[in-house]
Amino acid sequence: MRVHVMTRGGGMREEYAFLGEPPGEYWWRRYEAVTNFQLPSLLVESDPRGWRLYLAPITMTMVGPGGTSIGMVLVLEGAHGDPDDDVARVPELVGLWLDPERGAAEVSRTFSAAFPQDSRTITEWRTATDDRTGRLVTTGFHTAVRELRARDVAPSPVATADRWAGAVDGTASRAAFVHRIGELLHGAEGRAVVANYCLEPDVHDGLAGYPVLREPDTGPLALLVQRFDDSLGDAPVELPVSRGKALSRPPEPESASVARTGVGTRTRILVSLLLMGVLLVFGLLVVL
Secondary structure, three states: OEEEEEEOOOOOOOOOEEOOOOOOOOHHHHHOOOOOOOOOEEEEEEEOOEEEEEEEEEEEEEEOHHHOEEEEEEEEEEOOOOOOHHHHHHHHHHHHHHOOOOHHHHHHHHHHHHOOOOHHHHHHHHHOOOHHHHHHHHHHHHHHHHHOOOOOOOOOOOOOOOEEEEEOOOHHHHHHHHHHHHHHHOOOOEEEEEEEEEEHHHHHOOOOOOHHHHOOOOOOEEEEEEOOOOOOOOOOEEOOOOOOOOOOOOOOOOOHHHHOOOOOHHHHHHHHHHHHHHHHHHHHHHHO
């Protein structure tokens, strides 16, 4: 498992950057239309190449200029069948991070304790791409996830549909989401996405405004969205079948006078007009 951590330093002009060597691909940018990366965001992809996870933010105890909080961005990559024992702990990390009752605070404390909280050291790590820095970052991650303890939760139904959605604050939906991530990390193909731009009505609309989530339409997808009208409830629901990019244009409605006459009326009217025209022409010839 490859571990990448991005954060910012404590200086006024120190923007977010990776500690040590960055990932080879910033694949999560494909989801900019479905999630605001300044807000809690979680993306997992799994395909024949392996699996990838983006999780942010993990709030650190280190503060920035003016007392602003500094967040950590976690990017993990691995191959299916990775012998790293801590791969099995990643779903537990996600479950705690999603827990609205002190879960995120626990993750924050644990990762803050495992990584340096002084801006000088962080600045050094941000400018170094050597193997030593990479090992320090990886060690910090492993130390943190081994300290976390998954909470006991009541058994909940696991989503059986390949493509489903649930509210991010739904207990059963979160449990099914964490279960799906475990499957993705152990060889199943598909995606798991916390999309903070998406609302419950977007689910009922077949995610029409979010092409990146609809393509391919048949690809497995576990989706957590923001609560809007309580229409999803607590448990995950199967995503409606997408109607495609462009909806077929419905036929133009007939006028009320024509529609009332029944099927084939337009044809009869046209025939009548044609006969009237023939008779008119015949009458004119007779007069002439």
